[in-house]
Amino acid sequence: MNIAIIGAGISGIAAASILNKAGHTTTLFEKHDRPGGVWAVSYPGVSLQNTDRQYTLTEFPWPFKPAQHPTGEEIMCYLELAIEALGLDVRRRTEVVGMAENNAGWTVQYRDDAGTHERQFDYVVSAIGQYTEGKRRPTFPGQETFKGRVLTERDIDTPHLFTDKRTAVVGFGKSAVDITVMANAGADQVYHVFRTPRWLIPFTIFNIHYSRLLFSRLTTFFIPCWAYPSKSQRFVHARLGFLVDSFWYFLTRQLILLCRLRGVFKGKAAHKRLKTLIPSHKLVRDMRSATALAPRSYFRLVADGRIEPLHGEISHFSEQALHLQDGRAIACDQVALCVGSEPPTFPFLPEPYRRLLEGEHDGTQLYRHVLHPDIPRFACAGYNHGFMHIPAAEVATVWLCAYLNGDIRLPTRAEMLSSIDATREWKREHINFEPSRACAVNTRFQQYIDMMLRELGLNPYRKLPNLFAEVFGQYGANDYRNVIDEYLERSRARTTPLPSLPLDG
Numbered sequence: 001m002n003i004a005i006i007g008a009g010i011s012g013i014a015a016a017s018i019l020n021k022a023g024h025t026t027t028l029f030e031k032h033d034r035p036g037g038v039w040a041v042s043y044p045g046v047s048l049q050n051t052d053r054q055y056t057l058t059e060f061p062w063p064f065k066p067a068q069h070p071t072g073e074e075i076m077c078y079l080e081l082a083i084e085a086l087g088l089d090v091r092r093r094t095e096v097v098g099m100a101e102n103n104a105g106w107t108v109q110y111r112d113d114a115g116t117h118e119r120q121f122d123y124v125v126s127a128i129g130q131y132t133e134g135k136r137r138p139t140f141p142g143q144e145t146f147k148g149r150v151l152t153e154r155d156i157d158t159p160h161l162f163t164d165k166r167t168a169v170v171g172f173g174k175s176a177v178d179i180t181v182m183a184n185a186g187a188d189q190v191y192h193v194f195r196t197p198r199w200l201i202p203f204t205i206f207n208i209h210y211s212r213l214l215f216s217r218l219t220t221f222f223i224p225c226w227a228y229p230s231k232s233q234r235f236v237h238a239r240l241g242f243l244v245d246s247f248w249y250f251l252t253r254q255l256i257l258l259c260r261l262r263g264v265f266k267g268k269a270a271h272k273r274l275k276t277l278i279p280s281h282k283l284v285r286d287m288r289s290a291t292a293l294a295p296r297s298y299f300r301l302v303a304d305g306r307i308e309p310l311h312g313e314i315s316h317f318s319e320q321a322l323h324l325q326d327g328r329a330i331a332c333d334q335v336a337l338c339v340g341s342e343p344p345t346f347p348f349l350p351e352p353y354r355r356l357l358e359g360e361h362d363g364t365q366l367y368r369h370v371l372h373p374d375i376p377r378f379a380c381a382g383y384n385h386g387f388m389h390i391p392a393a394e395v396a397t398v399w400l401c402a403y404l405n406g407d408i409r410l411p412t413r414a415e416m417l418s419s420i421d422a423t424r425e426w427k428r429e430h431i432n433f434e435p436s437r438a439c440a441v442n443t444r445f446q447q448y449i450d451m452m453l454r455e456l457g458l459n460p461y462r463k464l465p466n467l468f469a470e471v472f473g474q475y476g477a478n479d480y481r482n483v484i485d486e487y488l489e490r491s492r493a494r495t496t497p498l499p500s501l502p503l504d505g
Contacts, residue, residue, distance in 0.1 A: 001122040009037020011382025012127030018397040031095035053476040127381040130436040141316040149334040162187040172198040174292040176338035181295040200294035220446035222247040226426035229450035262299040270303040287443040363438035386445035409497040
């Protein structure tokens with residue numbers, strides 16, 4: 001097929017790589033000067049929470065050695081090299097502004113420096129991302145009277161913005177804690193303001209990197225999910241809940257201990273500040289896309305009083321201060337609102353289809369996180385965001401290839417809609433809110449990838465026959481390097497389509 005991909009971030013590049021290898025022809029439309037999605041518009045000093053071995057295209061391993069947690073600059077360089085090496089057709093400064101449905105697929109209308117054009121495609125994949133568009137920018141009473149500056153992380157293009165400024169950073173996601181630490185280097189005073197404290201994962205837990213402890217098959221086994229890929233996992237979560245609860249209780253106590261240790265020998269005030277950071281809700285509810293790693297110096301700076309944590313809700317602004325509902329006033333020169341992104345929107349789709357994808361407050365929920373049964377010849381890439389994002393995006397694209405080739409027999413429309421609803425409701429019951437809660441798999445990446453591989457008729461246990469490595473080893477992108485080749489080889493020998501599997505409960 002001739003396939004249009006809207007967006008040339010990591011998800012669009014991953015999808016194009018797999019689709020091209022499966023024999024399709026792709027064209028990527030990127031409205032910005034540079035590909036990279038969220039990485040092209042990020043704040044200075046941003047780095048990946050994942051490691052380089054998890055964040056790599058299986059068709060194009062890193063051609064240079066990046067930092068263990070690659071920087072934004074390294075990722076942008078890597079993506080440019082990947083586009084060149086994979087021979088991807090990326091149309092920069094080209095925005096898709098409309099789509100018209102017809103019997104042959106879609107007429108895609110796009111605008112570039114030369115004007116507005118139309119082109120016919122058999123299929124369209126949206127890879128616009130969850131975080132690239134507008135940041136949430138709430139307004140508060142009295143904000144217009146504030147003499148200082150109110151900004152979001154998109155307005156921060158240099159750390160010098162904080163020099164000699166009293167700065168309040170609002171929020172508790174990755175951007176908020178990163179910018180709180182960044183501001184501390186030059187600001188007169190930094191206040192970290194949050195309505196709800198969130199669990200922060202340290203980079204190391206007793207000198208062991210977090211990814212080795214939390215993202216092996218053994219530990220992901222205990223993460224509750226809307227569906228389970230194996231009978232044993234389903235049985236443990238349904239019948240042996242005390243084991244699951246014990247695992248999360250033990251991990252929670254370790255995180256609390258590591259936080260409190262930062263205050264040893266620093267007095268009661270330090271312990272009080274650190275206690276402000278400990279959430280009252282369960283750790284597992286914060287296992288979401290916005291789950292943040294604690295910057296290496298964050299807890300120490302809080303203990304030392306260089307970052308003042310303030311647990312409270314904003315009431316209003318005055319000329320010189322930010323006020324909380326409990327009456328506290330924070331005298332400051334600027335306020336950085338780091339409170340997340342707006343839910344994804346699809347302005348290029350016809351209105352009836354837009355309503356299907358934009359109608360929920362916590363984002364777009366799709367069947368298998370790939371497609372909606374009521375939108376023909378259209379799918380999404382990257383709406384299974386998680387801690388193994390690239391392998392998840394690639395495996396989902398292999399699944400999409402199987403669907404396009406007629407190798408998978410999908411359930412009825414009613415069954416797919418029921419699956420979408422059940423997954424959405426499970427997330428709402430078990431995962432704390434974020435605008436992208438629906439279109440993410442977050443820490444359930446292992447269950448999701450396993451389920452998709454099973455539906456493709458492929459082995460999800462990629463480290464066997466080494467049982468020790470399979471259970472205790474950390475999975476990385478390289479473990480999924482041959483998935484597209486395995487699928488293509490089996491597809492050529494297949495005479496009947498694969499059935500969809502009952503993976504929704």
